[in-house]
Amino acid sequence: MKVQKMIIVLFLSLMLVISMSGCGNGETEEGAAEFDGSLNFAGSSTLAPTISQIADSFQNEYGTWDQVDASLPEEEIEISVSTGGSGAGAKAVLDGTASFGMLAREARDEERDALDAYQETKVGIDALLMAVNQENALGASRSDLSAEEVSRIFSGEISHWKEMDDSLPEEEVILLVRDVGGGAHGVFQNAIMGEKDVSDAAIEVPTMSGLVDRIMDNSQGIGYASYGIAQQHQDDLVAFSLDGIEPSESNIMDGTYPVSRPLVLVWDGELSVAEEEFLNYIKSDVGYQTINEMGFLPVQ
Amino acid sequence: MSNNRLEKIFAIAVKSLTVMALLTLVFIILFILKESLVVFQETSLVDFLFGQEWRPTSANMRLGLRPIIMATLALSGLALVMALPVSVGAALFLSHVCPIRLRRPLRSFIDLLAGIPSVVYGFIGVVMLLPLLEGIFDMSAGDSLLAGGIILAVMILPFIVSTTAESMEASVKNHVMTSKSMGVSHWYMLRSLVLPSSWTGIIAGAVLGTSRAMGETMAVMMVVGNSPLMPTSLFGRVKPIPSLIALEMGSAPLGSMHYHAIFGAGFVLLILLLIINLIFYFLRKRIEF
Numbered sequence: 001m002k003v004q005k006m007i008i009v010l011f012l013s014l015m016l017v018i019s020m021s022g023c024g025n026g027e028t029e030e031g032a033a034e035f036d037g038s039l040n041f042a043g044s045s046t047l048a049p050t051i052s053q054i055a056d057s058f059q060n061e062y063g064t065w066d067q068v069d070a071s072l073p074e075e076e077i078e079i080s081v082s083t084g085g086s087g088a089g090a091k092a093v094l095d096g097t098a099s100f101g102m103l104a105r106e107a108r109d110e111e112r113d114a115l116d117a118y119q120e121t122k123v124g125i126d127a128l129l130m131a132v133n134q135e136n137a138l139g140a141s142r143s144d145l146s147a148e149e150v151s152r153i154f155s156g157e158i159s160h161w162k163e164m165d166d167s168l169p170e171e172e173v174i175l176l177v178r179d180v181g182g183g184a185h186g187v188f189q190n191a192i193m194g195e196k197d198v199s200d201a202a203i204e205v206p207t208m209s210g211l212v213d214r215i216m217d218n219s220q221g222i223g224y225a226s227y228g229i230a231q232q233h234q235d236d237l238v239a240f241s242l243d244g245i246e247p248s249e250s251n252i253m254d255g256t257y258p259v260s261r262p263l264v265l266v267w268d269g270e271l272s273v274a275e276e277e278f279l280n281y282i283k284s285d286v287g288y289q290t291i292n293e294m295g296f297l298p299v300q
Numbered sequence: 301m302s303n304n305r306l307e308k309i310f311a312i313a314v315k316s317l318t319v320m321a322l323l324t325l326v327f328i329i330l331f332i333l334k335e336s337l338v339v340f341q342e343t344s345l346v347d348f349l350f351g352q353e354w355r356p357t358s359a360n361m362r363l364g365l366r367p368i369i370m371a372t373l374a375l376s377g378l379a380l381v382m383a384l385p386v387s388v389g390a391a392l393f394l395s396h397v398c399p400i401r402l403r404r405p406l407r408s409f410i411d412l413l414a415g416i417p418s419v420v421y422g423f424i425g426v427v428m429l430l431p432l433l434e435g436i437f438d439m440s441a442g443d444s445l446l447a448g449g450i451i452l453a454v455m456i457l458p459f460i461v462s463t464t465a466e467s468m469e470a471s472v473k474n475h476v477m478t479s480k481s482m483g484v485s486h487w488y489m490l491r492s493l494v495l496p497s498s499w500t501g502i503i504a505g506a507v508l509g510t511s512r513a514m515g516e517t518m519a520v521m522m523v524v525g526n527s528p529l530m531p532t533s534l535f536g537r538v539k540p541i542p543s544l545i546a547l548e549m550g551s552a553p554l555g556s557m558h559y560h561a562i563f564g565a566g567f568v569l570l571i572l573l574l575i576i577n578l579i580f581y582f583l584r585k586r587i588e589f
Contacts, residue, residue, distance in 0.1 A: 085549075085551040086551065087551045087552055087553050087554070088549075088551075090553070090554075091553075091554045094554065108553060110553065110555075110556075111553065114554075171440050172440040172441075174440050174441040179526075179547040179548055179551060180356075180357055180548075181356060181357045181547075181548045181551040181552055181558060182551040183551065186357075189357075195359045197355055197358050200353075200527055200528055200529050201527050201529060201537065202527055203441060203443050203525040203526065203527060203537060204525070204526035204527065204539070204547060205526075206521060206522075206546070206547060210522075217431070218440070218441055220440040220441070221441065
């Protein structure tokens with residue numbers, strides 16, 4: 001009797017699960033057949049605020065899709081932007097949960113291969129500047145660092161400022177980095193560190209703005225700051241040139257300054273009309289201006 | 301007749317919902333286990349648990365969780381050591397010393413601590429606690445095991461206080477009359493009767509607190525520095541399992557060894573919680589008899 005009851009209960013719950021998943025399928029199939037007025041972006045937290053802002057002005061300018069293009073139905077423009085890192089962006093496109101993935105690095109080969117028809121467009125460049133606090137002694141005495149010196153500092157070979165130069169204080173060097181697996185760090189790793197590992201003692205900060213805040217708070221800290229954020233805090237930070245190369249706009253754009261990363265949108269297959277329209281908007285003057293305002297260098 | 305039928309349907313509905321809840325748990329555990337098993341193609345279980353270094357993205361990849369696991373244990377242990385005496389004292393005060401009129405408002409205040417979002421704790425930690433520690437201990441950066449322990453101690457305090465206070469209030473009835481008629485002082489009663497008899501409550505609170513401390517992510521991640529070092533000193537930087545997962549999950553490419561290793565770390569955290577709950581469970585049984 002007991003066993004029988006249990007079987008019934010199990011059976012019922014199984015039915016429930018099946019019926020629920022059935023519902024889900026039905027809905028998406030219906031949606032795909034019609035016009036889909038909502039776009040989803042997922043991925044890098046570096047690029048997300050920029051895309052949100054462009055999406056905002058796009059929505060304010062047009063409101064409904066028929067205003068964008070007369071052939072489209074009168075449906076509200078919905079653009080959602082979610083973050084979770086470059087890796088998550090590529091993953092979302094692969095899973096079909098997002099129409100565009102936002103990557104703050106070049107797509108990896110396995111990510112390109114995983115998609116049926118990989119497509120990408122570069123929207124901007126973000127550079128990482130080696131930066132210290134205004135009160136930092138190194139910042140006061142030097143304006144240029146060699147890549148070799150930076151890699152020795154970040155690998156922990158130079159763990160106290162004094163080991164670099166006798167005139168510097170005896171304090172510990174506080175290394176500030178983004179999460180070691182992330183896009184920003186990957187750029188730094190490739191351009192400066194190569195095969196060398198970053199010291200275990202480095203402080204990993206979850207966001208770029210958090211990292212810059214920490215550099216501004218700590219006079220013994222050294223870290224890499226996004227070009228845009230460093231520009232905004234010019235008065236509080238000292239940024240170094242690398243091997244004599246100034247991190248200026250022209251040097252970053254032509255690739256002379258080595259520590260930079262592309263901001264890329266990736267998608268799978270053909271774009272719908274709505275998607276294409278918004279992509280064009282990102283690549284229009286309004287889009288470029290926003291990208292610039294957010295501290296990146298737009299790619300024409 | 302129809303009443304009877306309704307009751308049956310209700311009973312079946314309740315049971316099937318319970319089974320679904322259980323299935324969800326089983327599904328989560330199985331999923332994490334399945335995703336983490338891949339790691340062992342690369343490293344052995346012993347290397348994964350006791351390896352010295354965590355370098356998931358290095359050219360020469362090493363996946364050793366020892367510093368991470370030790371950091372998790374050290375952080376929650378430290379938080380418990382700091383929070384337990386304070387909570388037991390507060391619970392004793394709330395349940396026996398404090399005037400009844402004040403009892404309710406005071407307890408709601410402490411409970412309110414539990415309602416503060418953890419990111420707010422983290423924020424307070426970054427802007428107030430870290431500079432404070434830097435000033436007091438002359439550290440170059442305040443991010444440390446100690447900072448994480450302090451934040452966690454405050455966060456688990458309300459859980460321990462409310463569980464302990466409840467069990468102490470329950471024991472009042474047994475002791476107040478006898479103590480009064482025997483003529484012993486109030487404080488003697490608290491020390492020799494109430495405190496020993498509320499062990500189970502204290503342990504239950506400690507379990508709750510430890511479990512919460514081990515899983516806490518945001519607040520801890522903001523103040524411990526997230527450097528995968530062994531917790532050798534209070535002022536050292538550490539990276540506990542939840543911080544590791546939160547920091548690295550977003551950037552680990554799907555299906556990579558790093559991705560599976562993060563799932564492995566999550567599974568280890570689950571097992572750790574299970575072990576700690578079991579230890580406390582047996583401890584409690586011991587005391588009860």
